[in-house]
Amino acid sequence: MKKFLSVLVLVLFLCLIILPTLAASNNTIKIGVDLELSQAVAQYGQRELDGIKLAVDEINKKGGILGKKIELVIIDNKSDKTEAMNVATKLAVKEKVLAILGPATSGATKSASQAAMQYKVPIISPSATDDTVTINERTGKVKTYVFRTCFNDSFQGNVMANFAAKTLKLKNAAIITDASSDYSKGLAKNFKTTFTKAGGKIVAEESFGKGEQDFNSILTKIRDKKPEVIFAPVYYDEAGLIIKQARELGLNVPILGADGFDDPKVVEKAGKTYSNNVFFSAHYSSQDTDKKVKDFITNYKKKYNAEPNAFAALGYDLGYFVADAIKRANTTTDREKLRKALETTKNFVGVTGVINVDKNHNAEKSAVIIELKDGVQTFKQKLNP
C-alpha cells in the first residue's frame, strides 16, 4: 500500500511537470527574442526587432509554418551581458520557447549562450561577430546550441586588413579599441595579425573604457605617431565621435571600421563634412540591385516608414532562417530536431546574402565594403569568403 501511494505521488508529480509543457504546445510556435532594446546599443536591437517582426508578420500572413503561427516572446536585455543570460534562462525555462533569437552583440550572446547550453535551447544571433561566440574558448569545441546568421570577426578583420594593405596600399596603421567590448578586441586582434602579415606595421594601439566620449587625448597621442590609416572597430556611438574628434585635430587619414559603423548616427555625430574617407565592412548595402533586397526595402518602408539598415536586414533574415529550419525539422516543439535542422542549413537565400552554416555554426557569406562620401553610404566592393 505504501509503495502504491508513493508511486501514485510520483506519477502525480510527473504529471504536474509535464502538463504545463503540453498545455503550452497549443496553436502557436513560441519563439523567444532576447535583444538589446534599451541603453548602450539599443539601436541594434531595435532595428533587428523591426526586421524580425516584419519577417514573422509575412510568414504568419501566409499561414505560418506547419499550420501554426509564430508567436514572439520579446524581452529586453538592456544591453547588459548578465541580463542577456537571465532573459535567455527565462525564455527557455518559463516561456518554454522553441528557439531564442538574439542577442545582437557578441558579449551578450556569449553570456546568453551559457543558458542556451544548459537548457538545451537553440540560440541564434543575427549579428554577434566575435569568433568565440559559437566556440568554447577553453575546449575549442563548437557550442552545440549556439548559431549565428552573420560572418565572424576573423573574416571581417581580415577583410579590413587586406583592404587597408592591398586596396589602399597603406603601411602604418593605428588601432583604437573599446576595452569593454569583446567584439572590438576580437576584431583588433584579427586585423593586427592579417595586416602585419601583409607587410604593414601597427604604430599605435590605444584603448578606452565603457561610455567614453573624449578621445582627444588618445587621438593627439596617435597623431604624434603619424599613422597612414586608423582602424577603429567600435560601435556607432563612439565611431561618430572618433571621426569628428580626429578630423578636428587635423588627422585626415582614412578611418576604417567594421559593421558597428553601419548606423546613421555615425554621420549625425561626426557631421557631413567630416564623414569622408571612412570605410567599413557591412552585411548588406541598400544599393544592391537584387530583387529580394529591393522587395525587402519596399516592404520595410511600408511598415515602418523608414530606411532599413543592415541590422534590420539581419533581423529579417533571421526570422526566415529560423522558419526555414522549423519547416525542415518538421516539428514545433522538439528543440533537438530544430538544432539538427539548423546545423544542416545550406543555400538559404536571404537579403544579406546566401547563407551556408559551416561546421563551427557560422554563416558563410559575403561582406560588402561601404565608403562614406560626405556622409552618404556608397557601395565600394563585395568580398566573398
Add this chain to the structure above:
Amino acid sequence: MWTFLQQLINGITLGSVYALIALGYTMVYGIIKLINFAHGDVYMVGAYIAFICVVYLHMGFLPALIISMVFCALLGVIIEKLAYKPLRNSSRISVLITAIGVSLLLENLMQIIMGADSRVFPKVVADNNYKLFNNHLLISNKQIYMIIITIILMILLNYVVKNTKMGKAMRAVAQDSDAARLMGINVDTTISFTFAIGSALAAAGGVLVGLYYVSINPLMGVLPGLKAFVAAVFGGIGIIPGAMLGGFSLGIVETLVSGYGSSMYKDAVAFAILILILLVKPTGLLGKNIKEKV
C-alpha cells in the same frame, strides 16, 4: 612639446566641465553637509533641456543655455524641497540614500521620456578650428566657448558669494546654521538658493558638453558626477575655489594619463587621487584643519 601643449588644451576643456559640476557639489556640501549624488543627473537634465530647446523650439545656443540653467535651478529647488528638506533632521546616511534614489529617478525618468538611446546634439554653432603656431596647436571655437563660459560663470558665482546679501547668508549658514537663524537669516531660503545656483551651473556644464561632444544620453551624468565629486574632495569639499582648482587639475591629470600612459588608467588614477587625498589630507588641497568643537 607641442603635443604636450595640445594635451593641456584638451585637459583644460575637460576640466572646465568637472569644475562646473564640482561647484554645485561643493556648495551643497558646504551648506548642509550633504553629498548630493543626484547632481550629475541634474547636469544630464540640463543637456536634454537645451537639446529640446534647440531641436523642437528652434532656439539659438545662448537662449537654450539660459533656459536650461533656469529650468535646472528650479529642478534643484524642487528636489531639495521634496526629497531633502523632510529629512533635514534625520541621520546623514538616510539623506545620502535619498540622494541616490533621486539620481536613479532622474535617470530612469529621462529614459522613459526621451528614450534610452543616445541623442545627437544639433550643431547650433558652426565648426571653426583655429590653427596656432604653424599648425602645431589646434583649438576649436567650441573649446574656447567652453573655457570662456566656465570662467564667466565662476566670476559671477564669486561675485554672488562675496558681494551680495544672499552670498553673505550662504556663508553664514555654512558656518553655523543655528546661529544664522538666530540672526534672522531665513535658512530654508538660503539652502534653496544654494541648490538653485549649483544646479544652474551643472546645467551649463551639461549644455557645453552637448555642444562639444555632440552626444547626450540619459546616463551621461553618472561618471562626470563621480569625477566632479573627486574634484570637489581634491580641492577641499565645501570650498568654492577648491572646486575650480580640483576640476581643472583632474581634467588635466586625466588627459595626461591617457596621453602619456593609457586611456584605460585614467579613471583608476582619478579615484586613486581621491583615496590618496583622503589618506594624506582629508580636507583637500585648500582645506584648513578645523578642530571639532566640544
